[in-house]
Amino acid sequence: xxSVGLHLPTLSVQEGDNSIINCAYSNxxxxxxxxxxxxxxKGPQFIIDIRSNMDKRQGQRVTVLLNKTxxxxxxxxxxxxPGDSAVYFCAEMDGFQKLVFGTGTRLLVSP
Amino acid sequence: xxxVSQTPKYLVTQMGNDKSIKCExxxxxxxxxxxxxxxKKFLKIMFSYNNKELIINETVPNRFSPKSPDKAHLNLHxxxxxLGDSAVYFCASSGRLAxxxxxxxxxxxxx
Numbered sequence: 001x002x003s004v005g006l007h008l009p010t011l012s013v014q015e016g017d018n019s020i021i022n023c024a025y026s027n028x029x030x031x032x033x034x035x036x037x038x039x040x041x042k043g044p045q046f047i048i049d050i051r052s053n054m055d056k057r058q059g060q061r062v063t064v065l066l067n068k069t070x071x072x073x074x075x076x077x078x079x080x081x082p083g084d085s086a087v088y089f090c091a092e093m094d095g096f097q098k099l100v101f102g103t104g105t106r107l108l109v110s111p
Numbered sequence: 112x113x114x115v116s117q118t119p120k121y122l123v124t125q126m127g128n129d130k131s132i133k134c135e136x137x138x139x140x141x142x143x144x145x146x147x148x149x150x151k152k153f154l155k156i157m158f159s160y161n162n163k164e165l166i167i168n169e170t171v172p173n174r175f176s177p178k179s180p181d182k183a184h185l186n187l188h189x190x191x192x193x194l195g196d197s198a199v200y201f202c203a204s205s206g207r208l209a210x211x212x213x214x215x216x217x218x219x220x221x222x
Contacts, residue, residue, distance in 0.1 A: 043213030
């Protein structure tokens with residue numbers, strides 16, 4: 001087997017709970033942010049994005065909050081389901097139009 | 112319909128060999144990327160091409176050479192493979208307004 005992901009921070013929740021995944025970004029000049037979900041053996045999947053002129057954006061069961069003052073991004077997942085179990089990455093777009101990814105958080109949802 | 116596809120999905124080879132990974136996107140995007148994901152799930156951009164032109168080259172060794180025959184394809188050729196090249200390689204593409212869409216990944220194992 002592989003030892004991938006053993007160093008990832010992990011959030012364990014019960015099915016039906018709300019989940020909050022946090023991310024600190026580094027570049028105060030970044031103006032575009034994305035959350036990705038990566039399931040085992042698959043590529044990262046776009047969930048939701050937000051531009052720096054907003055502080056909140058809602059999707060279906062997901063909400064992204066942006067606090068530019070402290071360079072903090074969060075992803076809230078309402079009524080978490082077992083299918084939400086995955087590694088979640090935040091990414092910031094720097095001034096060179098390049099996405100810089102965070103280290104990832106593993107979300108484990110128990111039935 | 113697959114948006115971003117990569118071949119092969121798995122690649123096992125000996126040190127010193129040369130190998131290629133192919134990527135195609137049918138989203139009509141102008142920009143394509145190669146990312147490397149290490150064993151700790153850390154995702155880092157390697158290259159970015161816009162309309163067949165190299166935009167980003169993230170201090171990747173010269174042994175890695177991307178080639179874009181047209182804007183729907185971005186292939187990655189790797190010469191003289193080393194043990195440290197073992198990772199999962201993701202191709203991605205993006206349009207003007209949204210984030211990047213990733214392929215399913217190619218797991219490269221160098222023995």
